[in-house]
Amino acid sequence: MSQDPWLQIYDATCRLAQEIAENIHERNRQQRTGGNPAKINMTLRALLQKLKQNITQLRERLLRASSSRRMMQSEADRRQNLVDDLVTREKHLNATFKGEISEPEPSRSMLMSGGVSGDAMANPWLINESEETQGLSFGEIKQQQQRIIEAQDAGLDALAEVISRQKMMGREIGNELEEQNEIIDDLAQLVDKTDDRIRSETRRVKLVETKSASCGMLVVIVLLLIAIVVIAVWPV
Template structure:
């Protein structure tokens, strides 16, 4: 089953953070492509991208390790695990493309384009368009990003359905527990009434037993008294006869 204890899903939160870092790197790469290679701003952008790429790869690795741990504890469904594995693979592929764009000098791309088109030069605008259209460039990254967002939306929809089902299960369990508690309370009250009746009947039996013992005493005394009177009467008759 999925998420038995649904607190905050830290994996999704870190995945969204990794996605945001990817967009930030892509923005920096776009800025760097518009800067001449010899400028200070170009160097600053390159240093920032290099640092963010390292952070990006670390976060992707951490996502993979946490997903392995979650899959062992069986907190999410198999389909959800497979979906997250695909998301991680996409993140890795995007990281490779980012690194490829970062390592490919802009001037080299322009030179290759000029050789292919047979032109001696061109505007920086044409160079940017050529870079975007080049496979593995920023344009390909944007397309992958759109596909990833679609996958993420589908994953969130599936997660919402899972949470809804678990909520219904929790409500059903709560209702059943309440019903069982009412049955237990009624049973307890019935047992209390039964105990009271048993105690009352026990007292009655004790009283009756005590009365029975007293009655036997009186019967015995009466018997002895009767026999004594008979004996006395017999003696009196004998004396009268004499």
């Protein structure tokens, strides 16, 4: 797995800050020896602008990653501390470049004891590292970051599995609801048909009752007519 792009930008930004510090040191040396630092000043302005852009990019990438919860909160806080350190270093380099503060120098006791290495002499801007990375090489820091990323990936895989199971359960519940809805629709249709039959039978019964009543009246009238006729023709 390739290195985290955020860490690649961070490493490049740290190297850029180191380069700026060394150039400021060289610029100041030329000024002390009567040299012309105009060219190196132009280079420093461009490098300081690039440093500012890199820090902005780191901050924006970290904000997006934190908002989308693609990393653990502890790792997001740790990276935010790294960005804050770079911001502090960038302000210090800018102030030193403008002459607002003097270039830090190794202490006399360190010089007398020989406790300052050549790198420290070339780069007097030494920033205290966090306890997590003190004594670690770049390779070890990358490995540490790799382990953190792998742990995050494992957590994301577990979360994805849980979400997948919940999605499957939701799909099964949806299918069950569709079947229940179909059963309810069939019952509704059956009830409608039964209701229509009841209404039809009710109308038929009413019609029969009406016909029966009519037939009864007709019989009565016929009997009355027969009686009248019999009475009329019956001899007195």
